[in-house]
Amino acid sequence: YCLEGNWNKHPKSSQSIKPILDLLYTFSKVKYIYHKCPTKEDFIKGLETFTRKRYSNYTVLYIAYHGRKNRIYFGNEYINVLEGKLSGKIIHFGSCSTLNTSEKNITDFITRTGCSFISGYKKDVEYIDSSAFELLYFEVLQKHYPHNKLKTIIRKYLPTLVERLHFVITQ
Numbered sequence: 821y822c823l824e825g826n827w828n829k830h831p832k833s834s835q836s837i838k839p840i841l842d843l844l845y846t847f848s849k850v851k852y853i854y855h856k857c858p859t860k861e862d863f864i865k866g867l868e869t870f871t872r873k874r875y876s877n878y879t880v881l882y883i884a885y886h887g888r889k890n891r892i893y894f895g896n897e898y899i900n901v902l903e904g905k906l907s908g909k910i911i912h913f914g915s916c917s918t919l920n921t922s923e924k925n926i927t928d929f930i931t932r933t934g935c936s937f938i939s940g941y942k943k944d945v946e947y948i949d950s951s952a953f954e955l956l957y958f959e960v961l962q963k964h965y966p967h968n969k970l971k972t973i974i975r976k977y978l979p980t981l982v983e984r985l986h987f988v989i990t991q
Contacts, residue, residue: 824856844955
């Protein structure tokens with residue numbers, strides 16, 4: 821379940837991670853729901869929709885936005901919308917530097933939302949690099965989740981990109 825913001829301010833820009841989701845579906849049968857959410861209101865509505873029972877089969881919440889240290893573009897008050905509603909879910913922040921934060925903040929986020937784990941980047945990453953990584957990452961998740969050694973599996977399949985992008989998974 822993917823929520824994507826705008827990557828650039830040009831109104832006719834076609835920059836999007838949707839082609840990556842299409843590839844995953846075409847070649848690995850990874851089903852997805854995609855919403856473009858250019859405003860904070862759209863984003864909050866998308867999060868609320870994700871928490872509804874009819875989307876319970878979607879394990880991953882993919883938040884594809886610009887980010888910075890400890891937050892995405894819209895800030896971090898959206899946590900209240902997710903509080904206690906993500907049991908068994910994975911949240912992936914496809915955004916620069918969002919997981920460049922303290923272990924306490926990460927633990928608090930996981931505790932408040934009830935998610936299984938979060939993943940994302942601790943530094944700014946190039947769009948192509950992170951897109952290529954996420955294509956592989958989501959395929960591994962599709963094949964191996966739930967698995968108590970998922971961190972080990974990901975590091976086995978994707979070691980070069982994990983190190984290069986300073987990618988982290990926190991449970």
